[in-house]
Amino acid sequence: MLNSYFFNNFARILANFDMTIDSTIRPELTNRDAKILQHGELEDHAAQAQQTESQRLQQQAQGVLCPSCGTVNDPEAMFCASCGTPLRMGLCPNCGSEIDPEADFCEVCHHYIKADTCSFCGARMTETEVYCHECGNPRGGIVCPVCNTLNDFAFCKQCGTPLTEEAKALSDELHKLPDYQLLSEAANELVELNMQFPYTSERDVVRDQMNQKLRERVLLLLAKDKGVVNPVVPKNESHRMSKEELEKAKEDKIKLLTEILDRMAVPPLPSPVKVRNYAMAQKPGGVRLAWVCNWKHAMHSSPCGCAKPQLGGKWVILGKKNNQEIKDDNK
Ligand SMILES: [Zn+2]
Ligand SMILES: [Zn+2]
Ligand SMILES: [Zn+2]
Ligand SMILES: [Zn+2]
Ligand SMILES: [Zn+2]
Numbered sequence: 001m002l003n004s005y006f007f008n009n010f011a012r013i014l015a016n017f018d019m020t021i022d023s024t025i026r027p028e029l030t031n032r033d034a035k036i037l038q039h040g041e042l043e044d045h046a047a048q049a050q051q052t053e054s055q056r057l058q059q060q061a062q063g064v065l066c067p068s069c070g071t072v073n074d075p076e077a078m079f080c081a082s083c084g085t086p087l088r089m090g091l092c093p094n095c096g097s098e099i100d101p102e103a104d105f106c107e108v109c110h111h112y113i114k115a116d117t118c119s120f121c122g123a124r125m126t127e128t129e130v131y132c133h134e135c136g137n138p139r140g141g142i143v144c145p146v147c148n149t150l151n152d153f154a155f156c157k158q159c160g161t162p163l164t165e166e167a168k169a170l171s172d173e174l175h176k177l178p179d180y181q182l183l184s185e186a187a188n189e190l191v192e193l194n195m196q197f198p199y200t201s202e203r204d205v206v207r208d209q210m211n212q213k214l215r216e217r218v219l220l221l222l223a224k225d226k227g228v229v230n231p232v233v234p235k236n237e238s239h240r241m242s243k244e245e246l247e248k249a250k251e252d253k254i255k256l257l258t259e260i261l262d263r264m265a266v267p268p269l270p271s272p273v274k275v276r277n278y279a280m281a282q283k284p285g286g287v288r289l290a291w292v293c294n295w296k297h298a299m300h301s302s303p304c305g306c307a308k309p310q311l312g313g314k315w316v317i318l319g320k321k322n323n324q325e326i327k328d329d330n331k
Helices: 002-016 023-028 031-038 042-062 165-174 178-195 202-225 243-263 272-281
Strands: 289-293 313-317
Touching: 165 272, 178 243, 243 313, 272 313
Parallel strands: none
Antiparallel strands: 289 313
8 A cells, every 4th residue: 555655656756857767866755765665566666657757758759849948848839838939830821831830921922821910900800800900901912003913011012102091101200210311312312323324435535525625615605605704614514434433433322321221220029010011111212122031131022021020120232233032032
């Protein structure tokens, strides 16, 4: 009787302490227990306990090890019980690809995948609701009135047009910021530089100088005809740059744009909707940009192509020669 009572307890202790039967468990036992331990009869039970232990170890082996804190989690766990790190991949309900459990968008098939969350405002939705009760937008997406692209998110991923009331308001708000104004000014200047042609040969230089002289002579004659005593010919505004000058000017402009874009980087925010909207609202027009997310530091054509934008990110300028791969370009 006493023995079986002890053996039950022993099994319990074993289950509580992650140890096999060895000296480490003995300090936990009373003298009497230790005496029984030495007893031959115990061996069967010890073997049994060891079996239980090996079963447990096997279970542990089947469990999921947390990559960030090392906790062994339940084999079925989606997130680490200690630190919350996602432990396994989810599956895209649309194409079946493996997908991060926190992702709301599949980067393989480019579909929004959260049936219970409005993609436009982040409000909870029941699976049967076709229109969001919070913002009124349709679950199936909005077609951009400017470029006809179907969009799951509040800004057009193709042309940047705000598609909802909130997006429009946010965009108006952000465009008042001094940094945004600097940004769009610099972006326009870069567009202009990109349209300029540099001198290509010495002949170009000579031809331009001749044209300049001719222009001055004509203007002087005209002024004399009008009776101006000491006519001053205004300098020609358009100054044609050499290839090097033009490249340097573009480089400087890109540097300035990059500085402003770095300042305007979107920090991690509580919801993917917020980051997408904030980033799209501050995107300047005219220049080629890519969105670099803080999740995988992947280049997307916009945060609308990122599965986990809630970690934040920033816009980067793509130069003409820049052939860095944009992850979600082939849609
Ligand atoms: Zn963990
Ligand atoms: Zn998919
Ligand atoms: Zn909504
Ligand atoms: Zn559009
Ligand atoms: Zn991303």
